Amino acid sequence: DGVKGRIDFERVSFSYEGEQGEPVLKNITFTCLPGETLGIIGSTGSGKSSLVGLIPRFYDVTEGTIRVNGVDVRKIDPKWLREKMSIVPQKTTLFTGTVMENIRWGKEDATCEEVEQAAKMAQAHDFLVRTPDGYEARVGQGGINFSGGQKQRLSIARALVRQPEILILDDSTSAVDVATEAKIKEALREYAQGLTCILIAQRITSVMDADKIVVLDHGELVGIGTHESLRETCRVYQEIFQS
Ligand code: DGT
Numbered sequence: 140d141g142v143k144g145r146i147d148f149e150r151v152s153f154s155y156e157g158e159q160g161e162p163v164l165k166n167i168t169f170t171c172l173p174g175e176t177l178g179i180i181g182s183t184g185s186g187k188s189s190l191v192g193l194i195p196r197f198y199d200v201t202e203g204t205i206r207v208n209g210v211d212v213r214k215i216d217p218k219w220l221r222e223k224m225s226i227v228p229q230k231t232t233l234f235t236g237t238v239m240e241n242i243r244w245g246k247e248d249a250t251c252e253e254v255e256q257a258a259k260m261a262q263a264h265d266f267l268v269r270t271p272d273g274y275e276a277r278v279g280q281g282g283i284n285f286s287g288g289q290k291q292r293l294s295i296a297r298a299l300v301r302q303p304e305i306l307i308l309d310d311s312t313s314a315v316d317v318a319t320e321a322k323i324k325e326a327l328r329e330y331a332q333g334l335t336c337i338l339i340a341q342r343i344t345s346v347m348d349a350d351k352i353v354v355l356d357h358g359e360l361v362g363i364g365t366h367e368s369l370r371e372t373c374r375v376y377q378e379i380f381q382s
Contacts, residue, residue: 144173144304144335151203176336178346181355224305225298231290235279260326261296287314307337
């Protein structure tokens with residue numbers, strides 16, 4: 140199990156089908172080791188979401204290779220891949236139904252305890268138990284209207300209840316305050332040991348304590364390293380840091 144949750148990008152380039160011109164990703168190489176947290180940062184349109192979408196094979200690479208657990212993803216059944224990983228997309232998608240049903244979505248056999256544990260890590264448990272119906276509260280039409288940040292936390296709980304090997308958060312804490320975001324990350328470190336985590340973020344504070352950070356600029360990897368090293372060596376990172 141030494142490679143569980145490992146991700147390798149090897150000279151990966153990618154263009155969306157039928158699109159002419161500059162590729163969306165150009166010659167990207169990096170490794171994310173099992174249990175590591177990898178941050179991805181870069182201006183809007185730099186290719187962050189496209190990059191993570193290649194891992195569960197929402198799209199396939201145009202050139203190069205992506206390996207998950209050492210195996211070329213093109214040789215892996217996408218169904219198996221998506222079992223192993225949870226992606227929280229930028230836009231949360233809750234449906235009309237109870238909170239419990241929403242968190243369980245994708246793992247219908249999860250016990251109430253597992254749902255609660257996931258909600259605790261995602262920092263959703265506390266606000267849920269403060270609502271009159273708790274986990275039985277209805278989401279959506281006629282139900283409780285959660286704030287943007289609360290919906291993001293429910294989406295993260297949904298991702299965690301599946302107990303993935305790889306968790307990908309695509310700007311999923313953008314509406315969550317910095318203190319709560321820090322609590323989520325702390326809970327993940329404490330309870331989800333061995334989980335490989337990829338965090339796309341707009342703000343540096345969201346990724347600065349990651350094991351390493353990939354800096355994207357117009358589809359190119361222009362820096363990789365810790366916050367400290369990038370702050371000294373990567374111009375694009377410095378610009379984001381100062382903005
Ligand atoms: P964000 O979310 O605004 O911070 O931007 P990123 O960094 O996540 O960038 P991404 O990967 O969404 O977009 C990179 C480029 O790819 C950008 O020029 C828009 C284009 N693109 C994104 N999604 C699609 C798609 O589904 N189809 C096509 N044809 N192009 C797309």
